[in-house]
Amino acid sequence: MGLDIESSKKIVEEVLEAYPQKARKDRQKHFQINTEESQSCGTCALKSNIKSRPGVMTPRGCSYAGSKGVVWGPIKDMVHISHGPIGCGQYSWGTRRNYATGTLGIDNFTAMQVTSDFQETDIVFGGDKKLEIIMREITEMFPLAKGISVQSECPVGLIGDDIEAVSKKMSKELDMPIVPVRCEGFRGVSQSLGHHIANDAIRDFVLGRAELAETGPYDVNIIGDYNIGGDAWASRILLEEMGLRVIAQWSGDGTLNELEIAHKAKLNLIHCHRSMNYMVEHMEKAYGIPWMEYNFFGPTKTYESLRAIAALFDETIQENCEKLIARYKPQMDAIIAKYRPRLESKKVLLMIGGLRSRHTVGAYEDLGMDIVASGYEFAHKDDYEKTFPMMQEGSIIMDDPTAYELEELAQKLNVDLVGSGVKEKYVYHKMGVPFRQMHSWDYSGPYHGFDGFKIFAKDMDMTVNSPVWNLIPKKAKVQKEEASI
């Protein structure tokens, strides 16, 4: 089935009417309706990875969020300094749910806020001296910390601090890796540049610095899985059951050592391509390690991915893969048999970061749900090129959509479920539209792999079919439109 292309176009036009001319002209370039043409053309017209318009309520964050919040923060045995004023570290403290083993504050430093808490004097005289003392104090407070990263907040880059020099000096003095990361929030247009900067820092300061005692033909890395609610664990178990040996997990539940030895793998498996593609490309060039993107959301995509991964190895692995699928398939079929009838044809609008807006489409489709619109906060052109073919005709693809646009679209498309973030969530509760947070899994998860799909299906059913929505009167306008159909 498909959606009506013309009516989707009209809906987008109507939504954008509210904008002043200059902003409307810009925003028009960030929408595209999925047609046969756009699915096949290599260069879609949709604009992405450019500046957000001021004042429109963009969902985007900043470079610091991309580096500290996404890439570096989950490395559990290093201490990550939020370097600058108090806020950034406070707001990103423990909110992403990147699970890790270990004892918090002893050998695991993930859900903590370690900061230089800049005061006016630090702005005036610079924070380099203070940063040195902080690093010494960190080794006193956390004797088992394996390394330190410096996550720069906006002022650091504006006042001319030399965190590179401090890191170099202190790395020698303290005899541990200290990684300066120039992820000041004003750099770039979203979290995305922060991912890139964080990747470069891994490349320049960590990768290749340790060896693996024994290597084997089945050594792989999981790249770009942040272990939200345990995602990476639910993924790793499948690869291991298939006979592969996961030598590094980047970066959810990850360690400094795993960053250092990853270059010894035979294959890089990348889940969140957007945030870590820079590293797999670097490892391909520098170490000749091939990489492939995989998708562990929903059984259809998971089967496909497992087989594609197995195809890169020998028959033993391929046989294991088929056995694995045969073992899990009945469980997956039971889940679909239970939940699909309850979710069939429900309309979904997604707006997530840089991956899940396309990667979760298959999981929704396994449950019979229709993605009518999907958008990203910070995707690039290559992400959109991969998105169009995954979506049905007539669906709306959007880049960096504003709060206003999403609210209007959700109503005009009369969706049954919105999947986005905490800033969006409560708006839809007012409207009576079922909503799931798709960054934090709404404090549930994991959603990856076969274990994850069970939870995903249960959660979507719970939210779409909760009787609480029946207590909210449907908006009068929507009822009228329904009646006229």
Place this chain on the structure above:
Amino acid sequence: MSKDRLELPDYNTLFSEERFVQQRENKKQFEAPCCEQETAEALAYSQTAEYMAKNFDRKAVVINPHKACQPLGSIMAALGFEKTLPFVHGSQGCNSYFRSHLSRHFKEPTPAVSSSMTEDAAVFGGMSNLIDGLENAVALYKPEMVAVCTTCMAEVIGDDLSAFIGNARQKGVVSEDFPIAYCNTPSFVGSHTTGYDAMMKGILSYLYDRSGIQAAPGSGEETGEKLNVLLGFEPYTGNFAEIRKILDAFDTKYTFLGDHSGNYDSPATGEYEYYYGGTKLADVPLAANALATLSLQKYTLKKTQEYIGTAWKQPVTALSTPLGVTGTDRLLEAISELTGLPVPASLTEERGRVVDALTDSHPYIHGKRVALVGDPDLLIGLIGFCLEVGIEPVHIVCSNGDVEFNEVKFKDEAEALLATSPYGSEAKLYIGNDLWHMRSLLLNDPVDLAIGSSHLKFAAKDANVPLVRIGFPIFDRHHMHRYPILGYQGALNLLTLIVNTVLDELDRNNSGFNYDLVR
């Protein structure tokens, strides 16, 4: 529904399964982890007095602080006014953090926009961002006022808000008479409470100045006799309702200056409105004619109080959050003094009922040693409540406690208050310290209860102390902010929270003999 129940273990139980236990064991070979003995030793060391001494010796690093930055408070202040859109001038990521942080606490939307400044704005300044931003924000979100605050980026490069807003008007993106209040909120000064104060003062002074009204305090001109009431950075929407109930019982007229309880407790009606409730903009200049102003967060609202006292020439009675019976008594006395009205009988009766409840529960709370964490005004209220019921504050951490009111430091006032009661004799205040210090305190000098925000849960867990969630932010429990903690009703709610935590602990830790049906 239960007939075809499937086994669906999630993050709570899934990873306890044997296959995941093995996975974790196997993963260790790639982690180069510290050996178990090393970890055990480091854990044991972190619990010692020796470690605590080093911990308190820290000069520079801040670990798990209990404060946020200025613009967060500014957004809350802006959302206390009718149809007002908070506008954060600077990097856009800050705004997303503020919106998320506030929404995680209130479980409500936080409408706010940013001027999305990037590297070029760092070089050339953010004027065009501010101008474009105002044009877009007003077109899309149709506010009746925009309230601009700044991120540290805009502060460091020295953007001039007043000039930029003037230029925006000149360019015609907003009309000359469209209200735009503003304040500077550098994140490297003070905390979220400082930012609340800055925006509150910014909005009051802006709306007053543009009205052309000359304050005639006490005249009640156009409005009748009125009291202005400010609650400050108030994480409890229920506290607004409680104050309203109290003032209505007095049968006095009043104006809340800043009331975000509409925005942060709005109904699910099937439609989203962006703006709910708040102080009417037109009421602000009229508030200058009120009899007096009552502030309920005297440390938070320092500059706002000074402004009202000088520019509006109004008597200002400033209290800390009125918690407990004594705190509420003082609040009622203050209202009575300011309005000349007697304390209503209904409140006196309510007081009696709450005191009755306190007498019922005293055996379980008397002598309980507690640790407290919070903003200065909340702590003054909490200390007062503890002392009046026989709870003994022991460790009191205030990360943003370097503040004063009427030239008295918060620390001095808190210590003086503790000195009034034998139950305060053990207490020690830690100003500017953080929750990693608190962890050492809890481990080295254990208490019965920890009282504070969700952020205290880590230290409380490490020290195996039950946590009573009071303050901001509360991310991991639902709806607590919808119930008041101030006033007599609030005292009852605080008591219920605390006594039932104690009783839960008694049951949970029962020896087998003392699992009593009646307590």
